[in-house]
Amino acid sequence: MGQVRYFARGGKQVTQALYERLDAAFADEGWPIAHIEIDEDADLHEASVYFEGEGDADAQTLDAAFAPLEPTREDLPDIDWMAQVLADLKPVRAGRFLVHGAHDRDKVRPHDLSIEIEAGQAFGTGHHGTTAGCLSMIEEVVRRRRPVNALDLGTGSAVLAIAIAKLARVPVLATDIDPVATLVARENIRANGQHNFVRAETAKGFDGPAFAAYAPFSLIVANILARPLMMLAPQMARQLAPGGDLVLSGILAKQRDAVLAAYRVQGLFHRKTLRRDEWVTLHLTRNDRPLD
Structure with a gap:
């Protein structure tokens, strides 16, 4: 079952208000919320919420959060995106800790506290x-x-x-x-x-x-x-x-x-x-x- 995304676009002020409504309605349930800039010169921004499947989106809550905007639905393929981009992820160093994938084991130094985490679900x-x-x-x-x-x-x-x-x-x-x-x-x-x-x-x-x-x-x-x-x-x-x-x-x-x-x-x-x-x-x- 792939992800389902609902989004709307508009000016920054409008989409920021939408983002805050989506956050209030769905963030506590753990559904990802996003607000991005599409075109700075045109003042075009986008607010969206992602669900794991169609049944996870409560229609009434969704309509109330997006109102008065009309949400656009996008069905996303069931792909493990994190695993797909793993090769492009570089090791992360935070103090003595080095978080890395298996492909970067050679980056571990003698006194590092190595944490090997593969991108996944x-x-x-x-x-x-x-x-x-x-x-x-x-x-x-x-x-x-x-x-x-x-x-x-x-x-x-x-x-x-x-x-x-x-x-x-x-x-x-x-x-x-x-x-x-x-x-x-x-x-x-x-x-x-x-x-x-x-x-x-x-x-x-x-x-x-x-x-x-x-x-x-x-x-x-x-x-x-x-x-x-x-x-x-x-x-x-x-x-x-x-x-x-x-x-x-x-x-x-x-x-x-x-x-x-x-x-x-x-x-x-x-x-x-x-x-x-x-x-x-x-x-x-x-x-x-x-x-x-």
């Missing part, structure tokens, strides 16, 4: 600014204060869970709402030799039996989206151990203050913001005392 080859930002922040946090255990919430390809395990050598729970992502994560965990440290499970938020065996966590990493991060703030606070560290990403720079406000209410304090392109990665802790 799950998000997270390290090329996105949020993943690279999390890797850099994880190295900083673990270097300062080694965790007892960790959670990678919304693990995708498990690149962050693998990174934590390789660096800290502690138990890591990696969860994702998508069972396909969980299967891919397990494959990557085993391929990187971290199956004795990392356990991958399918779970929505913090709803799952695996949490009872691990929580509370001294390190939580969540690279998802700003809106669900804000909604999960109370649960994040409950799952974080005293003195624990929280690394959040999937956040646009313009969303930073709103996310921080949601966590400040829960007694979690901002320590550092790392910016990569238009994205930010945040480090928060349970208290505002000086770090160890």
Whole structure:
């Protein structure tokens, strides 16, 4: 079953408003939303939403989000685009971490922490600014204060869970709402030799039996989206151990203050913001005392 894309074009102001409506309607469900410039001189832009199949698009919600514009439907072929472009992806270096495909094993240096991830069905080859930002922040946090255990919430390809395990050598729970992502994560965990440290499970938020065996966590990493991060703030606070560290990403720079406000209410304090392109990665802790 291939992807289905619904899109509309118009001026920047109109399509930006459409993008925000699509984000409010579908981002929490995990459907990708995009807003791109087609022609700067003509002020032509495009906003779109992607679904895995026709049945995934609720017609009433779709019409309400696009109104008053008329959406155009495009059926996309069932092709693993990530695998198709893998050969063009270069290794990504973030601190000591090097994320690469099998075809770039020769790029690994003696002191690198190598993470081999093939492009596939799950998000997270390290090329996105949020993943690279999390890797850099994880190295900083673990270097300062080694965790007892960790959670990678919304693990995708498990690149962050693998990174934590390789660096800290502690138990890591990696969860994702998508069972396909969980299967891919397990494959990557085993391929990187971290199956004795990392356990991958399918779970929505913090709803799952695996949490009872691990929580509370001294390190939580969540690279998802700003809106669900804000909604999960109370649960994040409950799952974080005293003195624990929280690394959040999937956040646009313009969303930073709103996310921080949601966590400040829960007694979690901002320590550092790392910016990569238009994205930010945040480090928060349970208290505002000086770090160890």
